[in-house]
Amino acid sequence: MSVRKSPPPPTGAATALTKRARVSAEEDEEDPNAMTMTVASSGEGQRKNALIRTIKRTSGLEAPIVSLTGAHGGEITACKFDPSGQRLAACSVDRSISLWNTFPPHANYGILPNVHKQAVLDIAFSLDSEVIYSGGADGMLVATDLTTGDRIARYPAHYGPLNSVAVTISGGRELVLTGGDDGVARVFDLSLDTKEPVAEFDDGRDCPVTAVEWSADGNQCFVGGVDNEVKVWDLRTVKVLYTLLGHTDTIASLALSPSGHHLATYSLDSALIIYDVRPFSSDPMRVYRSLTGAPAGFEQALIRVAWSKHDNGQRIAVGGGDRTVTVWEVETGKVLYKLPGHKGTVTGVAFHPREPIILTGSKDTNMLLGELDATDYQ
Numbered sequence: 001m002s003v004r005k006s007p008p009p010p011t012g013a014a015t016a017l018t019k020r021a022r023v024s025a026e027e028d029e030e031d032p033n034a035m036t037m038t039v040a041s042s043g044e045g046q047r048k049n050a051l052i053r054t055i056k057r058t059s060g061l062e063a064p065i066v067s068l069t070g071a072h073g074g075e076i077t078a079c080k081f082d083p084s085g086q087r088l089a090a091c092s093v094d095r096s097i098s099l100w101n102t103f104p105p106h107a108n109y110g111i112l113p114n115v116h117k118q119a120v121l122d123i124a125f126s127l128d129s130e131v132i133y134s135g136g137a138d139g140m141l142v143a144t145d146l147t148t149g150d151r152i153a154r155y156p157a158h159y160g161p162l163n164s165v166a167v168t169i170s171g172g173r174e175l176v177l178t179g180g181d182d183g184v185a186r187v188f189d190l191s192l193d194t195k196e197p198v199a200e201f202d203d204g205r206d207c208p209v210t211a212v213e214w215s216a217d218g219n220q221c222f223v224g225g226v227d228n229e230v231k232v233w234d235l236r237t238v239k240v241l242y243t244l245l246g247h248t249d250t251i252a253s254l255a256l257s258p259s260g261h262h263l264a265t266y267s268l269d270s271a272l273i274i275y276d277v278r279p280f281s282s283d284p285m286r287v288y289r290s291l292t293g294a295p296a297g298f299e300q301a302l303i304r305v306a307w308s309k310h311d312n313g314q315r316i317a318v319g320g321g322d323r324t325v326t327v328w329e330v331e332t333g334k335v336l337y338k339l340p341g342h343k344g345t346v347t348g349v350a351f352h353p354r355e356p357i358i359l360t361g362s363k364d365t366n367m368l369l370g371e372l373d374a375t376d377y378q
Contacts, residue, residue, distance in 0.1 A: 216260025224251030297321015
């Protein structure tokens with residue numbers, strides 16, 4: 001691992017797009033989380049007549065929007081917060097994984113170069129935040145120690161690109177679920193002295209798997225692919241329990257709600273469908289919400305979907321081919337935000353586990369940290 005020294009070099013820089021302005025002592029005493037900005041002024045001499053706007057801060061970021069740039073030379077395919085929320089990582093077609101501090105000074109403190117022989121397509125943190133798992137277009141599943149930067153394990157998981165990685169605890173063991181272009185989803189237990197999967201989900205249709213996710217109890221696996229369906233597999237019996245229908249194009253990503261009751265699926269048909277995956281559902285189709293407004297675009301990119309965590313999943317977000325991130329209120333289906341800022345398709349989206357912060361990564365090779373719920377008041 002290449003470790004960044006302080007201050008970080010320009011090749012991996014974090015830039016606050018909205019700097020904290022000088023606040024008077026009186027204003028500081030009233031609310032230390034308020035940031036005062038001069039919106040319009042005709043000169044220093046007329047500063048007293050300037051239009052002043054105060055922005056209510058809601059997170060520990062340096063500014064409401066922070067740009068994380070320069071770490072990658074190719075498009076970003078996924079970005080994630082670790083379970084603690086103290087750091088984040090991104091992977092890229094340039095075969096590397098970048099590591100960043102979430103909070104100021106937002107430093108790019110490390111680069112894991114050449115993790116795979118081809119593009120890194122997805123990443124997932126271990127539940128103790130000490131290991132990062134990555135899947136690549138070379139079909140390999142790689143586990144890297146984030147303390148030393150050493151590779152712990154390398155598994156030949158798939159014949160062809162490995163598109164999706166998910167991690168859970170099941171029966172006291174940390175299990176890694178992967179899906180690949182060979183049409184199979186596999187489960188690996190890295191604590192065992194073998195590189196063979198402990199379970200393999202294959203329906204015999206030879207249909208590439210593009211997205212995988214775990215159930216809350218770790219006993220079921222959700223597997224989506226280019227057949228436009230999501231199959232729900234039982235880990236113990238290795239049989240399909242039921243199939244989720246409704247999409248008309250490839251499943252791009254899956255995400256389980258914080259409550260574990262709902263599964264969000266985003267497809268290249270530009271639809272986001274939320275399914276009720278509780279054991280007993282009154283609706284045989286299990287469709288809870290169907291949301292639109294985030295176009296997938298023509299690039300056929302595996303765009304990620306994510307649930308907010310600080311509010312227990314009241315909102316959901318997905319990237320898009322229109323270079324924005326769309327955020328909905330789940331209960332009403334209302335679009336709350338269309339977040340701009342990127343110059344290419346937004347492929348990666350993640351929410352901070354404790355604060356109203358959204359992380360986005362794009363084909364423009366950059367990431368943005370954005371603070372949600374900031375309000376203007378006079």
